Amino acid sequence: MPTLQWIGKDAVVNHHHKVPFHLLKDVPELSIGDPGSGNLIVEGDNLVALKALLPYYAGQVKCIYIDPPYNTGNEGWVYNDNVNSPVIREWLGKVVGDEASDLSRHDKWLCMMYPRLQLLRQFLRPDGVIFTSIDDNEVNHLRCILDECFGANNFIADFVWEGALKNDSRFVSISHDYILCYARDREFLRVNQSRWRTRKEGVDEIYLKVEDLKKRYGADYGKISKELRAWYSGLSKNDPAWGHRHYNKVDQRGVYFPSDISWPGGGGPKYEVLHPITKKPVKVPARGWVFPSWERMAEFIREDRVDFGEDETKVPTLKRYLHETEGQVLPSVFYKDRRAAMKRLRQLFGKDVFDNPKDEEVLAKLFEAVTEGEDVILDSFAGSGTTGHAVLKLNKQDGGNRRFILVELEPKIAREITAERVRRVIHGYGDTPGLGGGFRYCSLGEPLFDERGQIKPSVRFGELARHAYSTETGEPLPRERVPNTPLLGVCRGVGIYLLFNGILGDKSVDGGNVLTRTVLENLPKHDGPKVIYAAGCRLGRETLRAEQITFRQTPYEIKVT
Known part of the structure; x- marks a missing residue:
């Protein structure tokens, strides 16, 4: 390239x-x-x-x-x-x-x-x-x-x-x-x-209007639909909601517009569909039904997604809901x-x-x-x-x-x-x-480290903990963790530990900042590989291998930059 x-x-x-x-x-x-x-x-x-x-x-x-x-x-x-x-x-x-x-x-x-x-x-x-x-x-x-x-x-x-x-x-x-x-x-x-x-502009305005109409008319969706159409007619053409005025009917599922139910381009199937009230076959669109089989049509009818006319002389329409098409x-x-x-x-x-x-x-x-x-x-x-x-x-x-x-x-x-x-x-x-x-x-x-690469005295345990964890894992210490324990967290099965600033309560040279047998026994347990950052280590290679410990000396093995 x-x-x-x-x-x-x-x-x-x-x-x-x-x-x-x-x-x-x-x-x-x-x-x-x-x-x-x-x-x-x-x-x-x-x-x-x-x-x-x-x-x-x-x-x-x-x-x-x-x-x-x-x-x-x-x-x-x-x-x-x-x-x-x-x-x-x-x-x-x-x-x-x-x-x-x-x-x-x-x-x-x-x-x-x-x-x-x-x-x-x-x-x-x-x-x-x-x-x-x-x-x-x-x-x-x-x-x-x-x-x-x-x-x-x-x-x-x-x-x-x-x-x-x-x-x-x-x-x-x-x-x-x-x-x-x-x-x-x-x-x-x-x-x-x-x-x-993103949501289309004007959609929320329509939803608010419909909710207001529901408060006035309850579940009378005929009146709600009629009032919604009247509301659209009073809008300015510059109002974003006006562009959705074809969504002018309401049922229990939401706001919809009655769309074409015929096969695009013509040549669709022309099976018999009965009107739910008159029980007579409804008028079939000239281009045939949009659904290739009666079983698929019946599924939409059961879900009340087909809008039938007053009688069988009208071609039904398909309900297209605003909430299903509000994204653009x-x-x-x-x-x-x-x-x-x-x-x-x-x-x-x-x-x-x-x-x-x-x-x-x-x-x-x-x-x-x-x-x-x-x-x-x-x-x-x-x-x-x-x-x-x-x-x-x-x-x-x-x-x-x-x-x-x-x-x-x-x-x-x-x-x-x-x-x-x-x-x-x-x-x-x-x-x-x-x-x-x-x-x-x-x-x-101030910088975390001084010009000699040493950790500055003012650095607190929590600050170095986040830095050490990120250095080791390439990921930030999870926000919900409060670093007040030497076990900072477990990442991909590896326990990450930090001994610094007397986190175990002992700030002496031989104490909590140096990995010793006593310190190891007092560490929170993790059954698996461990990476331990500390100022020093007094454990032998065999012990480190047996305990699955990778020792990293601070500050030298923490990224300064």
Whole structure:
């Protein structure tokens, strides 16, 4: 497969491995609601933050959405990754300019994006997916590095988002952006028959109307159907529900429309079907019945899915229920005026606070198609907090409990815009009611290890436990486990242990941090292979073999980067 080359690529291809692990530091005064809700906002450089989050969320994220700098030349972004390269060191701290003033702007952007994409891939579940917003400035380069990081065979689609027409362009009005979509493993999606669907607009409005009519008329479905048709006739043609006006009948199963019951193209069977009341053969459609056999037709009649007329002179119809067809596939080209998102954000804050925010309604549609239940959604270029808003909005709509992780570099933006927007959305603002929820706010703490590779004295057992477990298994320590025991967990039949910080109650040199016979006897039991991380080991090879123990010495056998 052809690959893209650029200045600095050799230095950044493996840079994500060299980024040190940092701790996450709680900032409780900026957290809102239940800190255990699973929602998280992290303030700090997203490359470092992603590495810090990896022991907790590797392989756990269903959907990633990112909106990185478009590299237009006027965004004011600065390249600041600490890469061991003379060329790259010359870029540090300098604002990336436009094409005329900065000939290496594309190289800088690619060097910034590549290690972040490599880390992001490690967060995705086998059925996970990533969406990346971009425009013409870097879309070709982005497609190349996404192919390289995720695999060209995992490309799903290039969405085209058309916004408002600009009439001030010299040549052509560029009114669209792109959203590139890649799967973690497209073949996994195919084998598991994954289907991405969103609810058609206007459907919920119809359901609410029918529920209201049921309260008035009970089980009198004739009156309910008549009133529903009258309601449709009073709708504006711009109302999304108006487009479903053919769903104008109601029975005990739901809202339906009477559809054609004849064989497509003609030549279908013409067996006899009796009317349920007159007991006479009903009129057969000219093209024959849609069902190839009477047995299949009888099955649908028993299930009350065939709508008969008043007598046998009418051709029956087939009931097509709205709840069975309410899903629709995502279109690859769509229109949504970007000014609407800007207007809503202005209303939320009472002033303009952020340029070009993404539209939470668009993101909610993407998330609706690919996520459900308690899925985790990650955004490492959080900006104005649109992703958090979209997740809360979607949960409110469908009763889900999706969780978001937002990472924002700039402290002022993270605190005063990202977190503040989500806070207002949770509690409500103006006449807009709150969506509920909460989030935990964190900043980046110190590195887990010092410059000599030693574990820092301030590191707590739980922090190192998650790190050691992730190092050994490639998976995060399950969220429900509280690491207050040396047996961190069992993964694929192997017990993972950590002796650190006197977890067994003995902090002496010969005590709980060193694997001795006494310590081994006091460890929680696991009948099978064991991996034990400890500062030292005083057991012989025969004992280790007999007890099925693989010893790993801390800190040297825990990944520093």
